[in-house]
Amino acid sequence: MKKKNKRLITIIVSFLLFSMGCFIIFINLRDNLIFFYSPSEIFEKEISSEKTIRVGGMVKEKSLNRKIKEINGINMEEISFVITDFEKEIIISYIGILPDLFREGQGVVVEGFIVNKGLFNANTVLAKHDENYMPPEIKDLESIKEKANDI
Amino acid sequence: MIFKLANPLKFQKFTEKFQPVTIHLALFLLVIGLFFSFFNSPPDYLQGETVRIMYIHVPCAWFSLMIYSIIVICSISSLVLRHTLADLISRSCAPIGACFTIATLVTGSIWGKPTWGTWWVWDARLTSVLILFIIYLGLIIINNSYDDKSKADKYASILAVVGAVNLPIIKWSVNWWSTLHQPASISKLSSPSIDPSMLVPLFIMTFSFFFFFISILLIRLKGEIIQRKIDVIKYNRVEK
Known part of the structure; x- marks a missing residue:
């Protein structure tokens, strides 16, 4: 050779x-x-509530709730919303500022602790961007089309 | 033609003719590309004006991978065929690739803060690109840390081939693991999930960066060839 x-x-x-x-x-x-678990994985796996974990999924439409709460004499806004992977849902409660791109119906990753199955206490909320890029006018056209299809 | 160019001297002559063409093309396309990316393309429906960072970030990321692939191909041919030009190319490519990688990391970080709400996360995509940057640094260090250049080239080539495992990990990390980074928008050319009006600046910038890369590569190669000649002359003097 x-x-x-x-x-x-x-x-x-x-x-x-x-x-x-x-x-x-x-x-x-x-x-x-993996960077985050999906809500279904949270339900399947035994994860201790002392460990910091991340959960990711879609913010459910019309699930965002804001209420003013007094913590240590300061008025804070408590935010709660539902994350779904279209199988299981988990309620997130969070005190702090949401990222600009946080929208209902968009992807999100939150970091924090499990309180119990179905309730999660978040310290950080990160918006997840998807791979779609388009100008606003086209997005408007698409939502009009979708509405037309719904009717 | 290609075999002719594998001779360093003929390659150098070819370089001298070709290099000015590439740098002018790169600058010309850069001006057009920047005009399109800043003034002649729409904002994104969700990110707004932040989307314009993509026109620099994405080509940089592509080239950081492409340049590493070039280094891997050259390293294999250097280890197998023992060809000097392959060594010179991988030696010249490493710092350019490192620059593209750091540009990818920095622009991505600047984009991440307004979009995700954080400068940096340890997800699979970001971490694997950081590892790519560290491998590039390793290559540069090895290339410069031996007096015997053939030894340096050999060890750098081995590191480059070992580091090639990282390339598919970077490419498919967004599909294999759940990451914060979004999956590729242009995986199939037939149906990209980027609007055509945003693809125009992206591709112009990509071509501009391509010619920029070629032009810098040619300059660096010329330097390396001259350096080798100097080494030979020095060696012969010592021998006499």
């Missing part, structure tokens, strides 16, 4: 072995690598 081919085979074999090793590591770390 030529020296050249020998070197090529050595590289290919060691690369394949290395990537297989990485693959096995990543498969086993799957649960630690």
